[in-house]
Amino acid sequence: MHYKEYQTILSAKNGLNLFRGCTHGCIYCDSRSNCYHINHIFEDIEVKKHALEILERELQKRRNPCMISTGAMTDPYIQLESRLKITQGALRLIDHYGFGVTIQTKSSRILRDLELLASINQKTKAVVQMTLTTYDEGLCQILEPHVSTTYERFETLLKFKTAGIPTIVWLSPILPFINDSEENLQGILDYCIKADVKGILCFGFGVTLRDGNRDYFYQQLDKHFPGMKKKYHYAFGNSYICHSPHNERLMELFIKTCNKHGILWRTEEIFRYLKKFETKQEQLTLF
Secondary structure (H helix, E strand, C coil): CEEECCCCCECCCCEECCEECCCCCCCCCHHHCHHHCCCCCCCCCEEECCHHHHHHHHHHHCCCCCEEEECCCCCCCCCCHHHHCHHHHHHHHHHHCCCEEEEEECCHHHHHHHHHHHHHHHHCCEEEEEECCCCCHHHHHHHCCCCCCHHHHHHHHHHHHHCCCCEEEECCCCCCCCCCCHHHHHHHHHHHHHCCCCEEECCCCEEECCCCHHHHHHHHHHHHCCCHHHHHHHHHCCCCEEECCCHHHHHHHHHHHHHHHCCECCHHHHHHHHHCCCCHHHHHHCC
8 A cells, every 4th residue: 555645536526535556456457557647566555645635625616416426436445445445535625525325346345334325325426336257156256356256245235225325237247258148147136136236337248458457357367267368359359349258138128127127228328317406395295
């Protein structure tokens, strides 16, 4: 871990990234890509110095409350958060100043802040986004080795359901030739149905590979799936988007299941929901 000075912490679109780098060890991690210019060892977490002071100053400057989003680049519940409590501090500020929040993670550590998220959700909207990729627990521990297992994440979703906090699942990535089966998809969808998730984000069944994350991904394929790198080279070359050969069949199952259970699946509809700031009074008028 190391600290670095920053002048701002909220993006123009109200995105919040408190850390750079990650220790979850997911073999497909897009944040390792060279285009993000992380100029330090990826596992040596860069912590933004005085992050909470900067965040408070920037929230005070916002004329109107809005949704603050975090977790797109680095999971806000990496292992260090248990000690640093920076994410928790950020949620306290978001709650205090009356903003909404949408927070993306793969970790059950988020349950530590359930009361804070419930407090935000009582006034406006708090949305928990959870990534689920692999129904098989053994495979999950290979693909995402240092984070909560899929079942633990499912249990976390159930607790947010009980608390009345809406949830969105990211069904991404689905790795060609590894977890792109109907059995895997159906298992994840069953979890989503039981957890009563509001929506599932799916950008197609496959994985994206850029310079940087492709190198790491192929190293891990050699380690855990001998011969699989050669299969990827043959099927995709240096393509950015690597679609599963089963994409069409899996997408049909995905859409059919979501429609049957009233789960949002159109990406533009889900992102519109995530970005829209609502007071509880506004939400009640919808009914």
